[in-house]
Amino acid sequence: MLSKKSILQVDDLEKEDVIKIMDTADSFTDISKREIKKVPILRGKAVVNLFFESSTRTRTSFEVAAKRLSADMINFSASTSSLKKGESIMDTLRTILAMQVDLVVVRHSDSGTVKMVDDLIDIPVINAGDGKHQHPTQALLDLYTIRSRFKECRGLKVAIVGDFLNSRVAASDILLFEKMGMDVSIVAPSMLLPEDCSGFKIYSCIDDVIESADIIYMLRMQFERQGRKFYPSIREYNRFFSLNRDRVGRMKESAVIMHPGPVNRGIEISDEVMGGTRSPYSSVIIEDQVTGGVAIRMAILYLILG
Amino acid sequence: MIEKANILNPDDLERVIKRISHEILERNRGSENLVIIGLRKRGVPLARRIADRIESFEEKKVDFGKLDISFYRDDFGMKIKSDVEKTEIGFDITDKNVILVDDVLFTGRTIRAAMDAIIDLGRPRSIQLVVLIDRGHRELPIRADYVGKNVPTSRNELVMVKLKETDGEDGVILLEKEEDVK
Structure with a gap:
């Protein structure tokens, strides 16, 4: 439905993509105002929040969004993970992929890391902020x-x-x-x-x-x-x-x-x-x-x- | 695609809408407590026409809404989806008799999705289904309460509903996929 599989930077989005995202968001704004703020469409999908840098609103926002679509959301933050024990990003990714997830949301303090993650894996990646690059x-x-x-x-x-x-x-x-x-x-x-x-x-x-x-x-x-x-x-x-x-x-x-x-x-x-x-x-x-x-x-x- | 039969001409369509509007009023004993909801996309103008008839027969307003079922589909990921349009139901449906309107009833999957979507908005007293054409081939235990016309079809055929509001003209025709014609 969008021109590219992943969203790594604004440059990846055509103008039509932007308008489609805005129009679709209008419907979700209405749903978030209802008593039942949830729709079943992503039932059975698993989304991972892979945050190598601290965040409150972006991480929570993705989590609320995934849950309102009935997807399962797995939170992974570097400060409480095996990265602390010295595991590399690549090995962390391998572990997460082995859990059969459908999409990864990534934040990292180094510009370009999200691109690297996207190059390494086949599932869609969303950039939730990488260094000084983009958000x-x-x-x-x-x-x-x-x-x-x-x-x-x-x-x-x-x-x-x-x-x-x-x-x-x-x-x-x-x-x-x-x-x-x-x-x-x-x-x-x-x-x-x-x-x-x-x-x-x-x-x-x-x-x-x-x-x-x-x-x-x-x-x-x-x-x-x-x-x-x-x-x-x-x-x-x-x-x-x-x-x-x-x-x-x-x-x-x-x-x-x-x-x-x-x-x-x-x-x-x-x-x-x-x-x-x-x-x-x-x-x-x-x-x-x-x-x-x-x-x-x-x-x-x-x-x-x- | 080749045209096989003309199912409804503009006059037939007009008569069907009038008849169904009367049937709805008869079964529900007037328009008290009725709300009319059209399914995007061609159910919407049909629903509007029925609401107009009911309003003129009963001389009072009925609530009218539009429902998009994109977020309730069971074929997600099969890449056949159209753009999401906004659901516009600006009234409470709890304890109402919801008249759900669509153009063609086929597998029943759209109606299953629509019922789930409606129930997320409130708890109606009843949901009643209006379809212009029932073409058979149900995959779920769903039936219509008001049917414009029953049209037995094969799976190679396509029922095409045209409405002035969306297509510039009124009418229903039966088409057959060309590769299947002997």
Whole structure:
């Protein structure tokens, strides 16, 4: 049903695939609102979450998605596995394949590992984030959240703000957003930009885009991937790149704030904008991203295993 | 494919829909508690037509919905699926008499899937099945409550239902696969 067996990067998806995934996700959004949030279609299929790097929302999201489709989900995380005893990825894969699974969801801290896994095995592989490379299902759920809000994506102005250098989310988002005709700019400190920025619209302060953007997409500061200190102080970062009450007040009325999570409160987004269990601002649609993420992953599993 | 027989012309189709609408009202003693649900894709316009008739006979609205059974099929993985369309049932079906409408009843597998899908939405008082054509060859113990026309067929034949809303014209014809013609 999709052009390729596996989803390793946004580049693997044709525009028709993207639209098919979005349309199918709409049906799954309805199912997730029902009293019985489950359909039998993937009964008897087994899906493995193979996570070599920590994750809460992506792993849980795939797990909820698989379960709502009646597939069995096996969770495998490196920190509690034989990898700790020195088993290689290849041997881990052999073990998992011997258990007759139908699809593997992989996350790894090294770019390209997911591609390697896909080359080694015949069953479909979904990239749930590999190093600084890509995170295609995040991009799809981001697009889906935007589409659900704005209906038409073409021409929307998106500003992606923050740690662009280390962000696989940004890499996938830009490719997908541009594929769908959106107008993307990047707001980042120069130390957190790649050496070659040709082809990108770059701004050095969030104030440059705050009034014109339809979507402000905040990236998480990837402290775990930043080998050295990339920014002198949080105070200074706040001055140029963070969302606070004043800046939210200057956004367009229809504009929205997104973040792939987890949010570093007080760094990308201030505490007062984030709020308690919910943000006081209806423009903060981070929870819509999470809800949409389940529907998108249900659609992907359904379309790949079909 | 070659055309073998004309099963229903546009006037026949019109009369069948009228008759079935009356039968539904007769059996259920009016339209109180009825909901009409069409199966994607050609069951939907048929269901709409029946709902329109019932509304005009009884002079009150009946709830009308559309059901897609993609997620309930038993042939998943056989690569014959069409795109998923949205199920649109914006009312509670619990304790209702659900009138399920499809164009052709064949193996019964679609109806099995549809019943599972409906029961996931609530607990109806009853599910009654309307089909325009019953062509036989059942693989499951399923029968229709209201039938437009029984058409005995061979497995090499194909019943083609055309509706104005989806195909630009009304009619039902019987086709035969060419390689099987002697």
